[in-house]
Every structure is written in structure tokens, then in C-alpha cells.
Amino acid sequence: MISLTISADNPEDEIREFNEIISRAGSRSIYDDVAQLQIDVSNLKAATADSGWLTLPLSEGIVAYNEANSPQYRKIGKLVIIRGTVKGVTARNTVIGNLPVGYRPTKANPYVQNTSLGSGNVATQTRVTVTTTGDIKLEAISSDAVFGADKWFPIATMFLVD
Numbered sequence: 001m002i003s004l005t006i007s008a009d010n011p012e013d014e015i016r017e018f019n020e021i022i023s024r025a026g027s028r029s030i031y032d033d034v035a036q037l038q039i040d041v042s043n044l045k046a047a048t049a050d051s052g053w054l055t056l057p058l059s060e061g062i063v064a065y066n067e068a069n070s071p072q073y074r075k076i077g078k079l080v081i082i083r084g085t086v087k088g089v090t091a092r093n094t095v096i097g098n099l100p101v102g103y104r105p106t107k108a109n110p111y112v113q114n115t116s117l118g119s120g121n122v123a124t125q126t127r128v129t130v131t132t133t134g135d136i137k138l139e140a141i142s143s144d145a146v147f148g149a150d151k152w153f154p155i156a157t158m159f160l161v162d
Contacts, residue, residue: 046077047077047078048076048077049075049076049077050074050075050076051074051075051076052074053072053073053074054072054073054074055070055071055072056071056072056073056082056084056097056099056136057097057098057100058071058086058096058097059094059095059096059097059098061088061090062086062087062088062089062094062096062097063086063087063088064084064085064086064087065084065085065086065087065152065153065154066085069083069084069085069154070084071083071084071085071086071096071097071155072084073099073103075102075103075161078160078161078162079158079159079160079161080099080103080105080158080159080160080161081157081158082099082130082136082155082156082157082158083155083156084154084155084156085152085153085154085155086153086155087149087150087151087152087153088149089138089147089151089153090147090148090149091147092138092139092140092141092147093137093138093139093140094137094138095135095136095137096128096136096137096138096153096155097135097136098133098134098135098136099130099134099136100134101134102161103134103161104130104131104132104133104134104161105130105131105132105159105160105161106132106161106162107132108129108130108131108132109129109130109157109159110127110128110129110130110139111127111128111129111157112125112126112127112128113125113126113127113128113153113154113155113156113157114126114154115141115145115151115152115153115154116145116146116151116152116153124141124142124145125141125142125145126138126139126140126141126142126145126153127139127140127141128155128157130157130159136155138153
């Protein structure tokens with residue numbers, strides 16, 4: 001709100017200054033400012049919308065390694081996060097699960113992840129890719145690692161979606 005207080009000493013200068021402030025404001029009204037603010041708030045809500053953690057649909061034969069690390073996914077704004085551990089992976093190129101539309105990357109998202117210890121307690125890795133169709137695919141494991149229904153395969157990544 002713009003107010004005008006005129007002193008008795010120099011009212012013409014104060015009125016002129018007030019008129020300059022009003023003319024700088026242009027034709028915008030308080031309603032225009034409120035409308036823009038509502039748009040900005042709406043855009044901010046969309047940019048920070050949070051789905052909360054959702055249960056990842058797993059492929060047949062793939063199960064959560066344990067209840068505490070059940071596979072989940074979440075979207076905050078345009079950021080998708082996947083976490084959890086699975087077992088039941090017995091071969092290369094196994095699809096662990098699938099993300100729904102709206103949670104899929106626009107380009108394949110490959111990453112390397114630690115996995116069950118190999119012989120002699122050697123650290124091992126696996127290559128996982130999240131595809132544009134939403135498949136979370138365990139593509140390969142390091143040479144010391146072995147596939148097995150009881151082996152621990154964590155999934156943990158994040159990426160941006162359009």
C-alpha cells in the first residue's frame with residue numbers, strides 16, 4: 001500500500017515525489033502483483049512436490065533382501081531417487097523392477113553399485129542401468145562376484161526427469 005503524508009514545509013515536492021513513485025509502478029496494480037505471486041507459488045509447489053516413498057514393483061523371482069531395505073522410489077520435483085536391496089538375481093541382464101511413467105529417465109542412467117562380497121571377502125561391484133522404459137536392469141557383475149538367489153544386490157541411484 002502506498003500512502004502519502006504531506007508536511008507543511010514543502011508539500012509540492014512531496015506530491016511530486018509521490019507521483020513519480022506511482023508513475024514508476026506503471027500500469028501494474030496490486031491485483032497483477034497478487035496474480036504473479038500466485039503463479040510463482042504454484043510453480044514452487046510443482047518444483048518441490050514430493051511423492052513420498054513408494055514400493056518398487058519387482059520382477060517375478062526378485063524379492064526384497066530384507067524388510068528393512070525393501071526397494072522403494074520417490075520423486076521430489078524432478079528428482080527421482082531409488083533405494084533398497086534385492087535377492088533372486090541369478091543371471092546377467094536381469095530386470096529387477098520397473099518404474100512407472102513420470103519416474104523414468106529420458107536417457108538411460110547406468111551406474112556402478114557395490115554388491116555381495118566375493119571369495120576371500122573381496123569387494124565386488126555390479127553395473128545397473130535404469131532404462132527409458134523404466135526397467136531397472138542388473139547388467140553385469142565384477143569377476144569375483146557370483147549370481148545366486150540368496151545374494152545381496154543393492155540398488156541406489158538418483159536422476160532428473162523432464
